[in-house]
Amino acid sequence: MFNKILIANRGEIACRVIRSAKKLGIATVAVYSDADAQAQHVKQADEAVYIGESPAAQSYLQVERIIQAALDTGAQAIHPGYGFLSENDQFAEACKKNNIVFIGPPVEAILAMGLKATSKALMEKAGVPLTPGYHGSNQDAEFLKQQADAIGYPVLIKASAGGGGKGMRLVERSDDFLAALASCKSEAKASFANDDVLIERYVVQPRHIEVQVFGDTHGNYVHLFERDCSVQRRHQKVLEEAPAPKMAEPKLEAMRQAAIDAARAVNYVGAGTVEFIVEQDGTAYFMEMNTRLQVEHPVTEMITGQDLVEWQLRVAYGEPLPKQQHELSINGHALEARVYAEEPEKGFLPAIGQIHYLSYPTQNAHVRVDSGIVEGDEITTYYDPMIAKLIVWGENREAALTQMHHALSQFHVDGLGNNIAFLDRLVRCESFANAHLDTGLIQREEAFLLGPQPQVSPELVVSAALTELLSRFASNKTANNPVWQAASLWRVNINARYAVKFAINGIENIVHFTAQNAGYVAEYEGQSYVVNGQLLDAHHVKIELAGRKTDYAFSLSDSGLTVYHNGQSHHFAHIQPSFNSQDNAADAGNLKAPMPGVITQVLVQPNSQVKKDDVLLTLEAMKIEYSIRAPQDGVVAAAYFQAGDQVKAGDELVEFVALEDVA
Template identity: 50%
Template structure:
C-alpha cells in the first residue's frame, strides 16, 4: 500500500472544497493552491495549507504544472487531486507528477493519452466495434480539411476540442459560410482552456439524449459501472441539469451501455473514476461520444443513488486498495437530480457574470438535500474562471419526490450582487415537460418561451411590497428599549408629519415614486414574499426572481448627468479583449464581428447591431475591461 497523508488539490472553487471535505474525513491534511485573485477564496480558507501560484488567468496559475509540483513539494504533499478542468486530463501533468514521486488521483498517463484526445478515443472505439457518430477525427487541422469533412458529413456539424470538455472549444455550424469564423474561435478557446487547439468535427445529431456511464477501476484489474446519468438539459453545450438514473432506461439498455463503458475502460488499462459519454436516440441506439478521464461535475447524483463517496474511492484506489464491491453489489436506490447554479444572464444569451457576492443564502440542510459550493457571502466571482457558483442536489425515493425537493431548495436559495440562472433553473425543474421526463439536448430551445419569458414591467404590487419591506426592515430610527413606544412601531407613523411615507425606489433601469399610508399594515403585503435587507439595498423575490431595490433621492436622480458614448457598443460582462477585428473609419454590415471578448474561459463576439461606420475604438487587445465599458463607437449608416 502506498502512503498518502497529505493531499494537494490542484483546482479551485466548489470541487476543491468538496475534495477537501472527504480528505479531512479520512484524516488527510489538505493543501490548496491559489492565484492572486483567489487569495481569499473559500477553498484557500478551508485548507490546512495554502500556497500561492501567482498570476490571475488559468494560463498564469492553475494550468502551470511546474508551479503545482513545486507547491506539492513545498507543502510535503504525497498526492495530487486534479479536480476537473484545468490539468485534470493532461497526460504530461500525470507524467510529471510520477517523475516527481507524487501520487496522481487519476488514471495512468497512458489512459489519458488514449482517451484524453477525442480523436484518438473515437479511433479506439471504432476498433472495438462501438458505434460512432459520423465525423472527422484526423490530425490535419487546416480549414480546407474541415470544410471538406463538413461537406461530406452534411450540415449542421459540431466542432469540438479534442482535448476539451465542458462546452469549451465547441461550436455548432449551420452553414459553410460560418465555418471559418467558428473554427478560429473554437481553436482559440481550446488553446486558452486546455493548451491544445486541435479540433474534430462530427455530425450534429438532432434530438439526442446525453447519457453517461460512471466507471471505476482499481489497480488490480477490476472495473465496474455505477449506473448512469442523464445530462441532456444543456445550454451552450454545457450541462445545467443532471439526474440519476436516466429516466426510461430499461435494465437491458443500462447493462449494454454499462458493459460497453467498462470494455472501453479496460481496453486502455484504466484506473480510478471515469465517465464514458454516449448519445442515445429515441430508438434506444447509443453512440460513443467521449470518455472523461476524471471525476465529473455531476458525480453527486451517482453518490446519492449508490450511497458511495467517489472521492473516498479515488483515495483508496490510489493507495492500492481493491474496489470494495462487485458489479452485482452496486446499489441503485431512489432518484437524484442536480442543478448547476451559474453566475450568468439567461435572458442575455447566458453571458457569464461576475462581481461581488453581496448576498448568498443556501437552502437548509436535511435528508435528501446537498449543496456543493465554493463561495461564501462577501466573496468575489472573477471573470477568469468557470462561472459556476454552486451545485444543488436533491434525492428522493422516486423522481417526483426528488424534483419537488429540488424545487423547494431552489426557492430557499438567494444570490445577490450579479445575475444568476436561479430562476431559470426553477422554471426548468417546474416545467411540465421536465416533470414528464421528456428529455433531450434540445429541451431548452424547444421550451424557450416558457423558460425565458419576455420581461414585463414590474407591477405596482411589487413596488408597494418593496416599500413595505423597507419600512419593516428599517430600524435606524426605532427605539429598542421600549417596544410599546410609538417610535418602535413599524407602521411608518411619525409625530407632526403627514400620514404617509413618500419613497422613490429603483430596480434595474426603472425608477418608481410612491406613497405608502402609515395606516397600512406593511407586513400584510409581504406575507408571501421573501426579502433580504443588506444595508441600503433590498433584495425582494418576486415570481421566483430576486430583484435588487434601492431608495433614491428623486432630486439628485433627476439631475444626475448622463455619461457615455452615444451609439457606443459596451462590454456585456467583465473580461479581457482577445481580438479587435475592425478599425476606425471601416464600414461594416449588421451582424459583423467587431471585438472578441474572453470571459469565464469562453469567447464572445461583439457584433454590429446595424450597418454603419466605425467612428472610434475604445479598447485594445489584452486589456481587462469591466461590464458596461464602451468598446466601439458605431455610427448608423444613413440611407441615401
C-alpha cells in the same frame, strides 16, 4: 492510506476533496493565487501554498510550481479536481517523475482518451458503438467533404482535441461544408493548437447520457450507473440527474457494459466518465471519455450512497475497489443544478462583483450544497462564475423535482445577477417535468424560460413596501436617510402616514401607508389594503394581507430591496437621482464593454464604415466569447483597444458615429 495530499485546484471542488480527506484522517495542502488568498479552500485546508498571480495561466496551470509545493510540504499525492490540469498528461507525468501519486488515471489512459479521433479508434476496436462518421487521420478538405457527403447531412464537424463546445460546427448542406470546415479548423487551432477534425452524423434531438466508471490496479471494473446531462446551453451542462429517466433497462444495461468495456480497453484506473450521444429510442453511441471526476458526480453519490472522492483516494493508494458490481444499486432519484453568477435575461452574461447577501438552503439528507463561496466573496473574471452546486434527492423523480423547487426557493443571492429564478422555471417547465429530454430543451422552452415574466402582483408590491418600512423602523433610520425614500407625514389629529417609493423595472411606484390600530391601510394604484407585518430577523418577514399570512425572505442594499418568494426574486430599486442628460448624450456615440474581459479580436480599422450588426470586436469573459456589434450603419472613428488587452465593465471600446451624423 496517504498521510497528506495536495489539491491542485480551487473553489467548490477543492473544498469537496478536503471534506473526504478529513473523513479519512488525511492532511490537506491547498494552493492559491492572488485572487484566492482569502478563499474557502485556503481556509479549510491544513496548509496553503501561494502559486502565482490571479490568471490561471500564471497560477493553477503552473505545473512546476504545483509540483514544488507538493515536494516542499511533503504531500504524497496530488488530487487535480476537474478542469485546470486534471486531464493534462504532462502534469500526470511530472507527478510520476517526482514520485508523487497522481490521483487519476495512468498517463497512457489520458493520452488514449485525450484525442477524440484516437479514442474512437480504440473504442471501435473494443466493440463500443460509435456514431456513424469518419475518425481517420486524412485531413484533406476535399476528402473530408466526400466523407460528409457519404455520411449524409446534417453532419457535425468536431475538433479532435476539442471540448466545452469549441471547435464544433453543424453543417446542414453540402455547399456549406468547406466554409464550416475552415472555420472549425481555425477555432480548433487557436483553442487547442491542433486543427484535426472528425466528421459524424448529426443525431436529431439527442440525449446526452454518461456512465460513471471506476477501475483499480487489481483489474477490477465497475459502473455506478448513469447520469442524464441532456439539459445544456452552448454545450455546457445546466441540470443533471441520475438515473436517466424514461430509458428502457436493456438499453441502459448495454450502455453501462459499453462503458466498462471502454475503461478496460485503456487499462483505466480511478474515476472516469464515458459519455454517449443517445437517440430518442435509446440507441447510444460513444462520444468521449472524461478521464477525471465530473462536476455532476454528486448525483451519483446521492443515488448510490458512495463517496466517489473517497473511492479515488483508496484506489490511488493501491486498494481494491470498495465495492463490486453486485454490491451497488440505485436508491431514489437525484438532481443537480449549477447556480451561476450570470444574467439569463441579458444573454447569460457573466455577473462580476461582490456577493452582498448569500443564504443557502438548509442541508439535510435530501438537500446538499457544494460550494467554495460565502457571503462577501467576489466573483471575478479569472475563474468560472459558479456560486454553488445544488443537489437534491427524492424517493422518485417527482419527489426530487419537488425538493429542487423548494431548495431553489430557499437559495438567495443579492449583489449580482444569478440564474436561480431561471433554474426554477427550468425545473417547472413542461418538457423537463415530463422528462421529454434532449439537448435542445432550453431552446425549445425559451418562451417560458426567458420570455417576459408575469407582472409583480399588487399584493407583493404592498408587502415589499411594508417590509422596507418595517426595516427602516427596526434600524432606527429616520426621514433624513435618502436611501429609504420613506418620509414620515405626521400631522396633528391625523394617523401616522408614510410614503414608500421604489422602481420596478425602471418604473417609479409609490405606496402610501396610514397607521391604523395594530397595522396599516396601504393605498396603491387606487386600491386599499389592510396589512400588517412583523420582522422575524434581518432577512425574514411575516406579512398579513387580506386575511393571509405569508413568510418572505428579503435582502437590503444601497440599490434597493430584493424579495425572494416561490423560487423567484423580485427587485424593488431605490429611486436614484437623474444624471445630466448632456453627459448621456456625450456617451451615445461610444460602445462600452458589457463586462470585464479580454479583447480577442478587433475587426475594424479607424474611420472604417460598417453596417448595422457588423461585428466590430470580440470579447472573452468566463470562457465565453461575445461579439460587440454596430448598433446601426455608421463609421468607427476610433478603436481604443487591441487584441489581448484587458478591459473593465463600462470601458469605451470604440468611438462610433452614426452614418446620418457623418459630415
